[in-house]
Amino acid sequence: MANAEFGTVFFDEITLATFDGQAWSDTAFVPSDSLPLHPATHVLHYASTCFEGMKAFRTTDGKINVFRIDDHIARMQNSARALYLPIPDTEQLKSMIIDLLAKYREQVPAFPGAAYIRPTLMGTDPSIGRAASPSETAMLFVLISPVGDYFTPGAEMRVLLNTTDLRCAPHFGAVKSGGNYASALGLVMQAKEKYGTHQVIFAPNGDVQETAAANCLLINDEEVLTKGLTSEFLPGITRDSVLKVAQSLGYNVTERDITAEELMQWTNSGEIALSGTAAVLAPVTEVVFDEDIYMVAGGADSPNTMKIRQALNDIQCGKAEDTFGWVTQI
Numbered sequence: 001m002a003n004a005e006f007g008t009v010f011f012d013e014i015t016l017a018t019f020d021g022q023a024w025s026d027t028a029f030v031p032s033d034s035l036p037l038h039p040a041t042h043v044l045h046y047a048s049t050c051f052e053g054m055k056a057f058r059t060t061d062g063k064i065n066v067f068r069i070d071d072h073i074a075r076m077q078n079s080a081r082a083l084y085l086p087i088p089d090t091e092q093l094k095s096m097i098i099d100l101l102a103k104y105r106e107q108v109p110a111f112p113g114a115a116y117i118r119p120t121l122m123g124t125d126p127s128i129g130r131a132a133s134p135s136e137t138a139m140l141f142v143l144i145s146p147v148g149d150y151f152t153p154g155a156e157m158r159v160l161l162n163t164t165d166l167r168c169a170p171h172f173g174a175v176k177s178g179g180n181y182a183s184a185l186g187l188v189m190q191a192k193e194k195y196g197t198h199q200v201i202f203a204p205n206g207d208v209q210e211t212a213a214a215n216c217l218l219i220n221d222e223e224v225l226t227k228g229l230t231s232e233f234l235p236g237i238t239r240d241s242v243l244k245v246a247q248s249l250g251y252n253v254t255e256r257d258i259t260a261e262e263l264m265q266w267t268n269s270g271e272i273a274l275s276g277t278a279a280v281l282a283p284v285t286e287v288v289f290d291e292d293i294y295m296v297a298g299g300a301d302s303p304n305t306m307k308i309r310q311a312l313n314d315i316q317c318g319k320a321e322d323t324f325g326w327v328t329q330i
């Protein structure tokens, strides 16, 4: 696992439940290596899918800490609603996650590794005639991948600040659905080929939103600044956690619109960070804007970013008290 690509190794089983149009089935444990689907399955044609990404951490005394499980379930239910899919039952989905983790708890790696938890919901009506109607049946499963540290300390991270394009349809930005990633992929690949960037910060008309897979924050010695939530981008749970932890550390936390010009000015003296479950909080080291490359003052060391990241990690892996009530311990 230590050398495996992130997200390519799995527990031997998933937990799975189906919705038949009326009710959810009981949860079953089934092998994680195959999923028989009819070729007409709704999700394969009309992208009726949403998912979550959350983590569980092994504590030094051998407990398993699941981070913000209720918030991830609530976000998944919102995504399901937007897709007109059957809404997963809160308690059932929670048990699908906890029971699978409990069964394979020995395979949850020690920190900085973690179990990356991927609940997935998809429309399963066997019909290619329902482009404009929702799937009445659905499948819900929880897939878990033991992962190493996604974050490489000191690594360069070059991002393109793109002020022209949208990551996805603006009314769907807060929905964690596969199609949004497909929609951003070409733009991320073009930036990579042209500028050697790792990520693209989408800032349509100069309004700084997020990258294809992370939220964006401006940080300095006093302040943490990020765009206030809208339907246009994902309400990241790491973003929310970072804001609350930063406030508890004494930073002034501001949620407001940020212009591309402001972000570029910030590169002169501050830190820019990307937040998400996989990488937690990672410093941006270079921004490509208007065909030029600008170094971010904070660089790979970005001390404030690293301090907030550490404080969050300490809560996640049980080194610091969970004053926010974010951890479910197994």
Ligand SMILES: Cc1ncc(COP(=O)(O)O)c(C=O)c1O
Binding pocket: 053, 210, 211, 212, 213, 214, 215, 234, 235, 236, 237, 238, 239, 275, 276, 277, 278
């Ligand atoms: C588009 C997008 N924005 C933001 C995030 C960060 O969300 P979270 O912190 O809940 O992982 C993610 C990642 O999962 C994402 O895919």
